[in-house]
Amino acid sequence: MSYPDELTRLLESNLKELAYGEMPEVAPLGEAMQYSLLAGGKRVRPVLLMATSQAFGRQPEEMLPTAAALEMIHTYSLIHDDLPSFDDDDLRRGQPTCHVKFGENVAILAGDALFAEAFRLICERQQGDAAVLLEVIREISVATGLKGMVGGQYLDVSGIPDDDGEALRLLHSLKTGRLIMACVHCGGLLAGAPEKELTNLRVFAAELGLLFQIKDDILDVVGETAVLGKQAGTDARLDRHTYVSVYGLEEAERLALRSRDEALKALDRVGGSTEALAGITNYIYERHQ
Secondary structure: OOOOHHHHHHHHHHHHOOOOOOOHHHHHHHHHHHHHHOOOOOOHHHHHHHHHHHHOOOOHHHHHHHHHHHHHHHHHHHHHHOOOOOOOOOEEOOEEOHHHHHOHHHHHHHHHHHHHHHHHHHHHHOOOOHHHHHHHHHHHHHHHOOOOHHHHHHHHHHOOOOOOHHHHHHHHHHHHHHHHHHHHHHHHHHOOOOHHHHHHHHHHHHHHHHHHHHHHHHHHHHOOHHHHOOOOOHHHHOOOOOHHHHHOHHHHHHHHHHHHHHHHHHHHOOOOOOHHHHHHHHHHHHOOO
16 A cells, blocks of 8 residues: 555646636736645645545546645645744745745735635536535635634644643644545545545544644654755744644654554545555655655
């Protein structure tokens, strides 16, 4: 069970062809958007969507509009995360961050535009029943709003108690896990998966999101900047509460292994061909960047 790199390549080709139809006067903003969007990476979130739809017999090419939209939303969140008012990072995926390259004001607008254009892409290009598309848009909206990514970011900047493991889990289930869950859920929705399977997918995705964040916290401590493609040690510099700071490195590694095993166990209850989803799960656990 290996990572489905062919899905990453398929998405990369699609992202390079994206055009926003902007007026010439605002073309430099489109350049800033594409600069961050095409910076590389494994594209875990859209690949999760396509791999989930594949498990239920759909071709990944059919899912490209929503897959690209999810990567645009993830990229917007990274642009904003890197801003001086948040993480104040100069490096992302091995290159200068958007605000370093284009200025803070343009970076904010680039993130805002990517978020808006993502929904336009789904509305205009994703094929499917109108009711299903509306549910996909609702799911992504919830995952990125107060009950998801933005709410989790607020908890992160406002602070949680030093030793509160439950508060830490809530923070990361919103900031990181909720969008990962949306990627899996939307893949199932667009593929017409039965409600029972959607429930099983949500259980799998919740554990996968937890694994992703624990591993991120570990890599921020043990990883190297050159390998990560971003500045290592950011969490400690910002005195941020993480699974390592709350539980210690050894226990965090144990929690990551447990989450990997629980995710794979949940995946066993999902019908269809789930080898690609298992490969993604193992990649997240074993990754070094």
